Each structure stands twice: as structure tokens, then as C-alpha cells.
Amino acid sequence: MKISCAREPLTNAFSLAASIAPARSPKEILTNVKFTATGGKLVLTATDMEVGIRLEVEEGVEIETEGAALLPVQRTMAILRESNDETITLETDDTGILLKGDRSKFNLPAGNPDEFPPVISFEEEKYHVLSARLFRTMVRRTVFATDTDNTRFALGGVLLELTEGKVTAVGTDGRRLACMEGEGESVGGHETTGNNTIVPTRAIQLMERAVNPDDETIDVAARASDLLLRTKNAVIYSRLVEGRYPTWRQVLPQRENATQLDMTVGPVFAALRQASIVTDQESRGIDFTFGDGTLKLEASTKDIGQSQIELPVAYDGEPVTLTLDHRYLADFCKVLDREQPFQFEFETGASPALLSTDDGYSYVIMPMSRDR
Template sequence: MRFTIQRDRLVQSVQDVMKAVTSRTTIPILTGIKIVASDEGVALTGSDSDISIESFIPKTEEDEVIVNIEQPGSIVLQAKFFSEIVKKLPTDQVEIHVENHLQTVITSGKSQFNLNGIDADEYPHLPQIEEDNVFSIPTDLLKAMVRQTVFAVSTSETRPILTGVNWQIEGSALSCIATDSHRLALRKATIETESEASYNVVIPGKSLNELSKILDDHNDTIQIVITENQVLFKAKNLLFFSRLLEGNYPDTSRLIPNESKTDVVVTTKAFLQAIDRASLLAREGKNNVVKLSTVDDEVIEISSNSPEIGKVIEELPSISKEGEDLKISFSAKFMMDALKTLEGTEIKISFTGAMRPFIITPLNDDSILQLILPVRTY
């Protein structure tokens, strides 16, 4: 194998596939990056057996030569060293060639590295996926949906299914739901699909986070293929595979109240800042609790009290209030996490009582919903 490649393109691809490489693997070869040079270009692959990422660098793009292949071939190189080396190479062109016994020479300007390679045939194959049912979604929408749900997944392994995001697809309707049993995030969108297939799968939150980091912010569409135990995201020159979590996701529709006793409309930014200030004293307490009370139809009160530190009270104008007066306590962190994902200048908070879950939605937008369970304070 021998090829010359633009350093910047190589660095970008290496950074992308490194997101799937872990040092904590029981399969030693997975600490490496697989490099395959073919007549079309160079493909790099990284995997930790849960996530696999393949980044492809074409020979030419928009009439510019990116890779010059002298001899096709393949090799696996230690990811940790290879990624550090390519980042620090001195010139814009890099030559990589494999000599006898898998010795790999990386040359750039006057700098030359020799790395011991591993036979690429020993590298596990990427999942073979039948692409019967493909649906498409714009990249920026996919990234928004991940951002607005993935923060609510559970970080505890006691219920592994809750560490993922539940994707439900019916025709062209996609719903993404995440919950850690103390809060819930829901985002709906319309997707492009040619099949009437319906799916109900759970994608690990970690996979969606890594995918979101790799994708550029643009309107190109991403194709998504779901099989029994894998999901594949196909972007331009990028394949991202993730295993699906096994098990049944709980039916969350029962958690979402469909009536309310008190509705408050507030300005998102002012409300977030007031919660943030109140949490300054709450943080020291054991569960970061802030209290909300309705004063009258135009004012709500945000307060927090830590006996050993002090207390804070702030009055905040509300745009409107309908229904009963209310006092409720909740986690400041959960509230701030939820508010940061909501798009829109005004939000409606619907309460069904001091000890019942309440929901937060942008005004006049039912595609996104955040639900929080209150905290008992005695």
C-alpha cells in the first residue's frame, strides 16, 4: 500500500473515526484504526463494537486532487499514536506506505515515522445492513433532535434501556423520547420516507452524542437505516453504525398529563436566568431544589433556601397565568437543562398539582415537550 494525501483531510477523518475508538476494549485490534486504500480513495474505520465509524476520503473533489493512490492495500495502525502523529506533521502532504512485515512508513517533509502495523484482515467487518427501508432527515434537524432529548437519558446502568433515546417511527412521523424516570424530553418531526414501515427502537445516548459531534451544521440530508439490532446513519463520505439497546422501552405516553390546573406563560430567557440565580444557593443543598410560587396573575416568585448558607427570593413577571394558585419545588438543574433546549422566546408551563409531573412547551409549538417530576420538600 502506498498513497499520498492532503494532511488536513487525513486529520479530519482520523478525528471522526477516533470517536469510536476506546482503549477499554477486550479486542486488542479495536485500539487501532483500519486504513484501506482503493482506486476510489482512502477509507478509515474506527470501532468499539458498539459504535463503528467509517470516514471516506475520495481521490478528487470538485476537480481538486486529495489523494494519489500508487498502490492499493490496507493496514491497521495504533489509533493513539497515529492520531497524534498526523496532527503534528510538518507539511500539507503526507505519504503513507506499507513495507514488508506490515511496517508502515509515514513521511511528511523531512519527518518520517515508522509504525508497526497489524494485518487488516483481522479487523472485524462492519455490520452488513440490508437497505430496504431508508428514511431521510436534514442534518441540522437531526442535531437539534439529539440536543433536545439526549440530555435526559439515564446515566445509571441499573436500567440500561433508559440510557438510550426511544425512536418511534410511524409513516413519516418520528418521535424521539428520553427519560431517566425523574424527567422526560420529547421531540417530534416529519421525515422523508418511501416505506410505510414502523419502528420502535432505542439508540444509546452515547452513540447519538458522538454522531452529533461529527456531523457538520448544514442542510444536507442524512439517510437512516434501521435493522433488528443496528442503526446506520449515512452522510456524505461518512458511515456511522450503532448497536441498538435490547429490551422494551417503557410506555411514556401515560406519564404526560393531558390536562392542567395551572398554566403560566413566561419569557424563556428571564425565567432561565432567575432559576440560575436561585440555584446559586441551592447547589450546596443535597438536591439543588428551587421553589416556584404564583403570587398573582402577573407575578411568580422563584426562591431557594439553604439553612446553612442563606436564601434567595426573586419576583418575575409572568405574561399570563390561568387556573389555581400553586407552590411547587423542583430540581434547578433539571429545569435549566430543559429550558436550554427549548426554541422560542416564550414558554408555557402546565401544572396539574404540587406533586404531579409538569410540562414545559414553547408557546404555540407542540413538536417539543419537556416534563419534570417535582421534588417533595418537607
Template sequence: MKIRFNRLALQEALSFVAGIIPARAAKPVLQCIKISADEQGVSISGTDLEIGIRHIVSQAQTDRPGSSVVPASKVSAIVRESIDEVLEFEADESELHIRGSDSHFNIYTHDVEQYPDAIEDEGDSDMAVSLSILQQGISQTLFATAKENTKYALHGVLWEISEEYINLVGTDGRRLARKIVELDTPMPENHIGKRLILPVKAVSLVQKIVTEQNSLIGVSYNEKKVTFSCGDVLITSNLVEGNFPRYQDIIPKDNDKMIKVNTDATLSAVKRASLLTTDESRGIKVSIGDGVMVFSSRAPEMGDAQVDMPVDYSGEPLAVGFDPDFILDALKVVKQAQIQIELGKPDRAVLFRCSDTFIYIVMPVEV
């Protein structure tokens, strides 16, 4: 194998693929990437056995086809620190030579036959969706997923497939975000009603894809795997096993107190009210009265904070406690200038209607 790479294009591909390579592994070959050159082009691929990535490097010239398996961290570091515009990679049976204008690195390689192939070509995609719209949907649901693996099905994003859209749902049991993502083409009848749970790591990778504006991403799936194809990137991932909770039961139906608020003003008020909170006194209190919403916090060892925000409200006074991080996480990904907050009893879930396609539900806390 002998390839000449544009260094910046290679660095971009390496950065994307190396992100899933484990720092520690039972077998050293799992800490490697595979560099391949054939009639289809030059690609970098990697896997952690749950997810596989193949990234085409378009700015590369193949002088001799072949493959090489090398430690991801070492190759990434060499390419990152290089000052050359072009790097030459030449491999034989046991070594990879990386040459620049003033440098020569010789890396011992691994057996190509021992490298696991986790990439599955998707064939025809089952669905197509705007990459930018899907990435926005991911950003508006991913933050609400569980950070621990106590309930494995919650450590993923639910996809509910309808004829013309997908429901994306993320929850950790204390909050829930749902986003409706429109499809570019209608789904066939045999796919309508399908439910997939995608791992957090897989949808995070989709969020990082950078390509041309107005690009579509193709998605194909079966009972165990899902594959994303967009531009130079192909991602294959196992699906999360288990049952996602009946999230529809969590969405409040009878919250009768509704307040429209400015998104940026509310974000600022929550940030300021939480400045004096501590790990022991983490919550903030939101009190709603005639024409005003008051954000306050109190920490015995720190002090008090209060922020007043005018609102159009003349109903019954109400006070609710929140974890400020749960509110900030949602407000940071809202695109609309205004949102509607829907409240009921103080101990009931509060609904943030962030747009026609994005809702967020959060449970109150004691303060």
C-alpha cells in the same frame, strides 16, 4: 499501501472515528483504526464492537492501494501535532511509515485480517430526514436519557416511526423529553409503528456529523442494528435491547394551571436562584402568585437566594420544587422565545410545552 493526505482533512476524519475507540481493550487490535485505499477511495474506520464508523477522506491521493491497522491514539497524535499541509502514509506487511517535510514516524501495525469488521453497508435507506432537523431533535431529547446503566433501555433514545414523522423520546425516570421530527419522504406501510431504541453513543455521533447545509441523512435498520449514512460518514450501531417504558402514561393530561414565560428570562432566573445551592441542598422552589413567579433557594451553610420574574398569571397560588439542572438542561435547547408551563398539584409532574413538536416533563422534588 501508499497515500498522500491533506493533513486537516485527515485530522477531521481521525477525530471523528477515534472518538469510539476504547482506551483499554482485552485485545490490542481493538484500540486500532483501519486505513484503507481502494477503487472506492480512501477511508478511516474504527469500532468498539457495538458501533462501527467509516469516514471517507476526500482530500487524499492513492499511489498504491491497500490497508493498514494501526493504534488510533498514536496516529491521531502524530497527525494533530504535525505542521505539514500534506502527510504521506506508506505501509508494508508490518509497519506504517508517516512522512512529513521534516519528520518520519515508523509504527508497527497489526494483522488486517484480525481487525473486526463492524461496518454494514446500508444499501437503500429505509428513511431520509434532514440532518439539521434530526440533530436538533437529538439535542432536545438526548439530555434527558439515563446517565447510568441501571435500566439499560433508558440509556438510549426511543424512535417511534410514523408515516410522516418520528417521535424521539428520552427519559431517565425522573424527566422525559419528546420531540417530533418530520421525515423527508413518507414511510412505507410496513415500517409504520416500528419502535427502535438507539444507544446514547450512536445518536451522539450523529449529532457530531458536519456536512453541507440542507444535507439529508439516510437511515436503515433491522431488528438488531441501525445504519446512518450522510456525506462521507457511515455509522453502524447495535440497537438497545429491552422494553422502553410506556411514556404516554407519564405525560400529564389534567394540569390546569398554564403560564407563558420568556425562555431566556426563565433560564436566567433559574441560574441565579441556584447559585447558592449545594450538593446537600440542591433544589430550588418556584412559587407562582398574582403576576409574579419567584425562584428561591436556601442552603443552611450558605444562605438564601430569591429572583422575581413578572408573569401573566392570576390563578390560585402554587409552589413547586425542582432540581435546577433538570430545568436548565431543557431551557438550553429550546429554540422558541416563549414556552408554556403547565402545572397541576404540587406533587404532580410539570409539563413544559416548548413548541408544537417539543415537550418536556419533569417530576418535582422536595425543598
């Protein structure tokens, strides 16, 4: 194999592939990215046997001799990042791989590319088509709420529900729940059944990263034990989390007598950051008291101090106080624009708070006990 590539697009593609390849593995071959030069394009594949990716690079690629090679992730990534050359030449022979720039040259050992496990391509006849922008937004607004500690394995990922005309993403750790709905076109009658299309947190974050901001649409196909995502230049597959997701719709409050207040992210986030200054890892609760046209945020931590921040709100009913973990409300604010309006719904101090936007996003936070 002998090819030349523009360094910048090659580095971007290699970086994404390298994020899937494990740094260490009992199967040492998995710590490589496979390069295949054929048909006028370069295909990069990587896998850790749970998640896999196929990336096509055509920009700035010139193929003199077709072939395949394995490039070690850490050394190759370092070479590409440190190089100032506009073009990189890759050439293989019986002794290894030669990476060469205008003023640099590196010889690396080469494994057998024929031994690299195959990474499946997207050949499904049934799948969903949805907006790339919508998919990225759905992931960002739900993935942070998943259970990163994996105390309950089924919560260690984002649930995707794909039905006729609609896509729903859900993330929860048992203490808060984030969900977003959007439009999606079902091709060939594609849909998911049950609550078991759970994409692992790391995998769906990689999928979101692989979606180029310039992509208009993506294709998603759910199968019995894995999920495939196709963009213009990439295919990613991931094994699904084993288990069944909770009946999450029962968590969404359905209340007739709840109070709904129109608020804006920016002012709420600013007040929250101020109130949280006197909190610590052990004392994370902030009291949210609604009454007399004011939202009062109060926090108190022994040996640190107290805070009280006020915001004007359109509420003149009986005072209601909810104690919420400030981190959970901050996570909601971080994934929205500062000018984004939202509704804050509450009923009593012991019932969940429901935050929602007009574009299909809902977020439930369970209250803390008053003694925190």
C-alpha cells in the same frame, strides 16, 4: 499502500473514527483505525463491536498505490494533532507504516488489516429520510435526559419511533422526560414497532457528531437488533439496547384545567442561575411560586444561605408552588436559544410541570417533595 492526504480533513475524519475505537480492549486489534485506499478515496473504519463507523474521505486525497493498513489510535491521533504540515503521506511496507510530512517522519508498527472485523455498509431498501438539522436537534434535546447511571438499562438510550411521515425521539431517566417530534419520509414502508428501538446514549451522540452541518438529509434504518445511519460521507451502526422502553406517552400530562404561561428561555434561565447559587449537591430543589403576576424562585440551604428571584408572568390565579430540581430546568434551557419562546404548564404543586415549544418539543419534570 501509498497515499497523500490533506492533514485537516484527515484529522477530522480520524478523530471521529477514533472516538469509537476503544482505548483498551481484550481484542487489541480494535484499538486501531483501518485505512483502505481504493477507487480514488480513503475509507476509515473503526468499531468496538457495539458501535461501528465507515468514513469516506475524498478531499485532498491522492492515491499512488491502493491497499489497506491499521493505524494505532493514540499515536496516530497525536501525530496528526501536533503536526503543522498541510499534507501527510502514509506508506506501508513489510516493516510497518511510515507517516511523513514536510519536516517530520514517524515509523509505526503495523498489524494485519485483513484481521480487522468488518464494519457493515448501508444496503437497506427500507429506511427513513429526515432532515439532518432535525436529527441533530432531536438528539441534543433528548439525549441529556437519558439514564447515564444505567440503573434501568432500557433507559440508557434514546428511543426512536419511525412511522409514516413522522419521527419521534424520547429520552428519560424516570424523573424527567424529553421528547421531540418531526417529519420524516418512509422509504419502502419502513417503520418501527413496539418500544424497543433504543439507541445507546453514547452511540446516538456519535451519530449526531457524524452528521455534518452541511448535510441536508440523512437516512436511518432500524433493524431487529441494530440501527444504521447514513450521511453523505459516513455510515454508523449501533446495537440497540436490550429491553422495552416504558409507555412514555402516559407520562405526558393530558390536562383540561392546567395553567399555561408563555415564557422566554433567556429570562427564565438567568433567574434560575441566580436562584441556584445557594444550592448544593444535597439541596437541589428550588420553589417556583406562581401568583400575583409574579414567578418567585426561592432556594434555601443550611450553612450556605437563601435566595429569592422574581420574574413577571401573566398569572393572577391562586398561588401555586412547585419544587423542581434546578438542574433539570437548566438542561432544558441549555438546548434552546435564549430567544426561544416556550409554554410552562402546571396544575398543582404535586403534579408534573410540562414545558413545550412550537416546534414539537416537550419536556416533563416531576416535582420534588417540599422537604427536599
